[in-house]
Amino acid sequence: MSIESDRNIVEQYNAMCRRAEEGDPSARAVKFIIDAVLEDKLAIDQLRMISNANKKDGPMAVHELFVTFYKQPQQEGAAAI
Structure with a gap:
C-alpha cells in the first residue's frame, strides 16, 4: 500500500472509532469486528x-x-x- 492509502485507512478507522464512542451502533459493531480480527479472535x-x-x-x-x-x-x- 502507498503511504497515502495507509493514511486514508487510519483516518477512516479513527473516524469510525469516534462514532463508536459517540454511541453509533453500526460503528460499534464494526469496531468490535475489527478488534476481533486484530486480536486473532476472528x-x-x-x-x-x-x-x-x-x-x-x-x-x-x-x-x-x-x-x-x-x-x-x-x-x-x-x-x-
Missing part, C-alpha cells in the same frame, strides 16, 4: 463468511455466526490448558 476467512451471511441472511445470521467464531479460539485455548 480469521479473515471467517470475516468473509460473516460478510456473505450478511448479504444472504441478514444481521441476525451475522450475529450468530460472529458469536460462534468469536468463542471458538477461546474454547480451543481453554482446552489446550
